[in-house]
Amino acid sequence: MFEDSRICRCVICHDYGDRDDYDAADEGVLANVRTFGWSVTGVPADQDGPGWAYTIGRWHSRGGAELAMFGLDLDVMQSCLNILGKRDDLADGQAHEDVVNGYPVRLREVEPDWYRAFFGQGIWFYRQPPIPFLEVVWPDRDGAFPWDTGSLAQPHLWLPPGEHTPGVWTQDV
Template sequence: MELPDFHIPHAEKIEWMIETDGWALEPVSPRADTDPPLPAYAYTIGLPALLGFPELVVFGLTPVTSRGLIGLVVDAVRGGTEIPLEVELVGLLENELRCAFAPVDIDTHGAFFETARSWYRGGEFSMLQMIYPDRNGFMPYETGYEQRMRLAQPVVGTFGSS
């Protein structure tokens, strides 16, 4: 017995996620063939239309973890929370861990977001990097940040001394 082919064109998957949840998550697999290697990352498509909030990118997490973390932000913004940019925020993550939202220059880093660029048909869109601490609470731009995490969470957004 042959199984049916469930292959759906990628654009239709994005459209289905947006119709279902109001936004889509685009996970990108890590690449070891680049210098430096590119970690796994995931970004949103659809937040500006849903919330009037920029798209979000998170580096170094699994797609499920990224979706959960971004879901926290989406729920907070939906609930009326204002998310400040380029400052550390306490209270969004558990255990009073800090996080930050840093604007990403699409002209410089647009290659990270090919599906979003296609979705927006080459039009402009804004992207924020959600920066999160290592397990010891250090942010990537701080002395003490876990060295092995530096490749997992590159800071591509503009924030502080980055």
């Protein structure tokens, strides 16, 4: 689905003439990408719904897909994304057993029509969506994944928005 042209148009590789307008959050992302190779942006849960977290910078630094995780505590998601962020060759359909204690996670390719709803700071960073995103999907306590049960505790971003069950995850699409 994604063309790997390797011509990075991110704000580190290209001057868009707006660097004087970067705020503290923007500068924090840039510093993390330069230091660690990626940054994790967290969106806390609020009265409208659960939180989520995603990486910014893996595509720039490693040529690998960005990662996103939904519906857990922000610290847990940040830890999981940092564990996976160090790995190369992550791909749709993979299982990883050593990310969440006692539970496997699965990677699913995110449909680009979801990007604007969930990855705003990533769009700011790259300025050229779509770049690849993988959703890190976790099972429930019984080991069942959302596609097994229909659970909406996390979005089903591997589906086009029109095929997703309406709910908290679809309100901004």
